Amino acid sequence: MKIAIIGSRGYPYVYGGFETFVKELSERLVKQDVEVHVYCQKNLFKEKPLRINGIHLHYIPTLPQKSLNQIVHSFLSIIHATFFSKADVLLVVNLAAGPMGWIPKLTGKKTMINVDGLEWLRPKWKGLGAKYFYWAAKVATKLYDKIITDAEGMRQVYLKEFDKDSTVIAYGAPKFAEAEPHLIERLKLIPNDYYLIVGRLIPDNNADLIIKGFLKSKSNKKLIIVGDVPYADKYASGLKALQNERLIFPGYVKDQAELMAIYQNAFAYIHGHKFGGTNPAMLKAMSNHCAILALDTVFNREMLNDGEFGMFFTEDEESVALSIENLEQNASHVADLKNRVSAGLTEKYNWDNITLAYKKEMEYLIN
Secondary structure (H helix, E strand, O other), X not given: OEEEEEOOOOOOOOOOHHHHHHHHHHHHHHHOOOEEEEEEEHHHOOOOOOEEOOEEEEEEOOOOOHHHHHHHHHHHHHHHHHHOOOOOXXXXXXXXXXXXXXXXXXXOOEEEEEOOOOHHHOOOOOOHHHHHHHHHHHHHHHHOOEEEEOOHXXXXXXXXXXXXXXXXXXXXXXXXXXXXXXXXXXXXXXXXXXXXXXOOOOHXXXXXHHHHHHHHOOOOOEEEEEOOOOOOOHHHHHHHOXXXXXXXXXXXXXXXXXXXXXXXXXXXXXXXXXXXOOOHHHHXXXXXXXXXXXXXXXXXXXXXXXXXXXXXXXXXXXXXXXXXXXXXXXXHHHHHHHXXXXXXOOHHHOHHHHHHHHHHHHHHHHO
């Protein structure tokens, strides 16, 4: 079986959730004798080897504009995979390519799309962008042979909005590896003396809400905000302008051992992501035995089993402040959450099982 994976930035480039997904899935599929072709954004790679770890790589150009980047790259990649490759199945991991599902039908190639989150509701896509992604989701349900959602909550969204059922295959969690405590010293952190946010500094991750709520609280701890955006941005700059002695903005933490140490030594991890399904940053927090305080959404409730593995706050600053103060008044509950949170990482979040599920769906399409 030969497959083409389209819609990420490429391999082995790791920038975010989809790139990690491509890496974890591709490397495992290759070991199961699947021929994997990954389409990469040409401008991101100085060196362009044709094959790494048994994975075939194709470097496709695109436009530099953020709003058109994924659409153009996905279109050109689908054209190449459809007419100039021997791929049996095209796995698309970007909703921007939703309207392009008709192209592979011209040569009889089978298609799957992982629709990810509620792109049309994200604040960064306003007006025409939001309408495009809603339309893209709607037509994807008609053009692709298989729709994949990564959470039951997302499956219900597609049933309600588009009257389309999907196959739920979750995103994988990293394996726990105990980190060296001294790795947090670079940022002058003290174990259990700080809260943690991890994610891109974009509106739908609600860092502004969490920061303002934290500053309103009576907490004497720090708040470290790990993440940034790779471009000039008014929202991200506004967050950094809130800087005071209680806030730490280290930007990206690229050293994974250091990042795991930051997770493992946090008093609590605060999760404000709103529009996704299974969230990679939350999975890392669960894997690293964090006490979790999460925005109350259907997706976060699914991951934390309605509060068994974490606590929730509502979308206002007072709720954030009150939740933080309640945590600090109940240290035994925080310790209990840390002890049991990893039990929420059931087999559905195991990368090996996820790979087998994708392979099964691919084989079903072509047989």
